[in-house]
Amino acid sequence: MGHILCPICEKDDRIQKITSIVTSSTIQSTHSSATTATTNLATKLSLPDAPDSFGIAILFVCGVALLPLGAGLFIHTISLLVQQKLNTNELVFNGAGVLICGFFALHCFRQIKQIPLTKRKKLNWATLYYCHRDDCVFDPKTNKHTSPEGMNSLL
Numbered sequence: 699m700g701h702i703l704c705p706i707c708e709k710d711d712r713i714q715k716i717t718s719i720v721t722s723s724t725i726q727s728t729h730s731s732a733t734t735a736t737t738n739l740a741t742k743l744s745l746p747d748a749p750d751s752f753g754i755a756i757l758f759v760c761g762v763a764l765l766p767l768g769a770g771l772f773i774h775t776i777s778l779l780v781q782q783k784l785n786t787n788e789l790v791f792n793g794a795g796v797l798i799c800g801f802f803a804l805h806c807f808r809q810i811k812q813i814p815l816t817k818r819k820k821l822n823w824a825t826l827y828y829c830h831r832d833d834c835v836f837d838p839k840t841n842k843h844t845s846p847e848g849m850n851s852l853l
């Protein structure tokens with residue numbers, strides 16, 4: 699570590715890389731010696747993972763499949779409506795189908811769009827340090843610091 703100092707106490711004796719806190723708590727949790735405090739801290743400091751390539755493929759297939767399904771159902775409903783072949787129940791049912799397809803398709807694409815952001819956050823996150831004396835998370839590059847709960851503001 700050497701030159702990396704906590705921006706609050708300006709010492710390096712109680713600082714630890716966030717990645718090593720999270721990793722060591724995962725290893726420790728298999729032993730009974732893990733303290734709840736360490737585990738809680740690691741939970742606060744860990745970052746949700748971006749979906750793996752399998753997850754991305756599922757999201758993509760769902761999004762791509764649901765969009766034409768919703769659009770097809772929409773067009774079908776409109777054409778039945780124009781021909782006055784639709785009763786109120788069918789209209790509500792088809793309308794709900796269109797909304798559900800649209801909603802899930804959008805959700806899938808939004809998830810996919812966030813992947814680069816999640817990956818960039820993960821890179822920043824891996825450079826952060828924690829000071830056990832001050833209970834603060836800090837970025838050694840900028841010296842910005844925050845509570846473990848506010849860690850997202852540094853990412």
Ligand SMILES: [Zn+2]
Pocket residue numbers: 704705706707708709829830831832
């Ligand atoms: Zn400190």
